[in-house]
Amino acid sequence: MLRAENLSFQIGGNRLIDNVSLNLLPGEFTMVLGPNGAGKSTLLKLLTGTETPQQGQVWYGDQLLTSIPLATQARQKAVLSQLLSLPFDLSVAEVVMMGRYPYFDLNPTHLDKQIADDCLEAVGMFSFRTRAFASLSGGEKQKVHLARVLAQLHRQPNDTSVKYLFLDEPISALDIHYQHQILSLVRELAAENMVVFVIVHDINLAFQYAQKVILMDQARIYGIGSADEVLTEAAIEAVFKLKPYFLTHPETGRRVMIC
Template sequence: MAGEAALRVRGASVEIGGARILSDVSFDAAPGEVVALIGPNGAGKSTLLSVVTGDQAVTAGTIEIAGRPLADWSLRELGRRRAVLLQQNGVFFPFTVREVVEMGRAPWQGTPRDADDDRVVEESIALTETTRFRDRPLPSLSGGERARASLARILAQETGILLLDEPTAALDLRHQEDVLRIARDRARAGDCVVVVLHDLSLAAAYADRIVLISGGRVVADGAPDAVLTPDRLAAVYELDVDVIRHPVTGTAVVLPRRAPATPPTESPRRAATTATIPSDSGDSMPASTLEETT
């Protein structure tokens, strides 16, 4: 059950280069829930997450973490309170996967909790299935493998708030499900999880609440079934969709409405090569045979 807000955004607006990116955005996220931020490209989802992390200053509005204004937290305090997974990881030096995951423990250095470092690092590596390449340099990995290593790093950070920006973008089908399952498990253990997603069906399957953003504004905020309606999604994404039910779980599955496929027709060139022409004997023969005999 979700409790008091772990983070609170009130009236957040952001202008960059004279362009309004966010306009009067408000939402809460509580311990014990997964909140998915969805919307079309350029809607302002990642900017909103950057506002919550403190990486993007607001033109107007307030952000609170655990009831305190964001500006009142030191970076070290924030490192112990919230973990951030960006779309692009900033590690370009040839650190091994294990070394990258160990970086997640940095906020706890010099505290009693640094005695847990080895255990937490190993558990995070195992949970994200990165054990088999734990000793490889991060730049040598595929995009999906790097994404899983970065997830292991923020899990090792052991904070109560997880902020994830498109964590499934580089992942195959199974690992997409694994990442969202881990996020849901962390929420069930009491964490607050805010995740930016493009896959609306994944959001429906794993989020407790969905915040739909369009044009820098919150269009809808509520349970998946309340937010993911065909008319609303068609208006926001400018595409007709069908919302059906998963046959096992009953959660919403969002599909673009497509015209029926038409069978391929024979091309004019192919039709010409299979036409028949008269032969010297008076019989007809395919034109393709004529090409072979000339």
Template sequence: MLRAEHLSFKIGGNLLLTDVSLTLLPGEFTMVLGPNGAGKSTLLKLLTGTEMPYQGQVWYDDQPLKSIPLPTLARQKAVLSQLLSLPFDLSVTDVVMMGRYPYFDLNPTRQDKQIADDCLEAVGMFSFKTRAFASLSGGEKQKVHLARVLAQLYRQPSDQSVKYLFLDEPISALDIHYQHQILKLVRNLASQNMVVFVIVHDINLALQYAQKVILIDQGSIYGIGHPDDVLTQSAIETVFQLTPYFMTHPETGRRVMIC
């Protein structure tokens, strides 16, 4: 379980996040939405320890995040940020192997290499394993970085610990086929005793895949809960300043938003 209480964050005199409290449970697929500049990525940084809050605290299970040793945290938590470029000339396999760094000292084992291959296969990039990372398209780079964080949290059969996966717009550069493929993959990961926190912009994808939605506006949580309860017409009008219309999908019965 991840728990945050009364998180606030400011740069200079500007408050970017104000009094945010939430609980994220393993097995629950949580999606985060909000307009540009609402505080979504800031919240992710506070929940992962990349930034320290001005006020408040974060716990992983019953342990304060700031007290968890970095080697331990590197085996529990993985983060995919929006930054896709790398300053080094690496192969695709080299990039994915970065996710295995917490598990070996100097050289990866045969098992580490197999895990990297398995994760590339899971995101549809195994055939690119020897390619130079810099030569890939934006969407291909996004899938390789996703394979990297999957390799970091790869679970051995004997490992029953809670894992924490944070993804900041992981499908923004993908075509519609791969958007659904990746979200199905991540939803399955959430069911495997994993806390999953995913920032997205597509309300319809949140309605289709999320089990919990966090709607953020102007640095505060506007709503949190089941997508149908949070992503209402009035909430979308207030937060995104547009009037949505909903219909029912004829096959799935889910709500679909049109504008």
């Protein structure tokens, strides 16, 4: 389990996270929504240790995040940020191999190479493995970076430890087919004893995929629970300043929002 208590963070006089507490359970697919500037990405940075809260603490299981050695963290958590470019020229296969760095010293083993190839296959990018990463489209780069974090968290046989996956808008540059393919893949990963924290903007995707929704507004958590509990007409109107209308999907029975 990931547990955060009373997190606060500010830069200058601007409070980006204000007294946020939450629990994230392995096996649960959590989606985070909110308007621009609500604090979603900053919360991800605090939960992953990229930023240090001025108040509050984060636990992975029964350990404080700050007490876990970095080498251990690299084998148990992976982060996909919004930054897609790289400052050096690498092939697609080399970018994905970066996810295996915590597992070898100088040269990747045959197993590392096989895992990287399998992760590229999982996101539909195996045929691009020899391409220059810089030559890819934005959506293709997103899929390659997703393959990298999947390679980082790839389980060896008999590994039942909790893993932690954090994705910041991982489908923003993808067409609708790949959006659903990637979210289906991530949902399957969550079921494998993994804490999954995904920032998205599409409310209808949250209705379809999320087991838990965190709705943020003005640096705080506005609501947390199932999509139906949190993404109500009143909540959406209050947070997004937009009046929603809901329909029922004729086949699945899920709610669908239109504006």
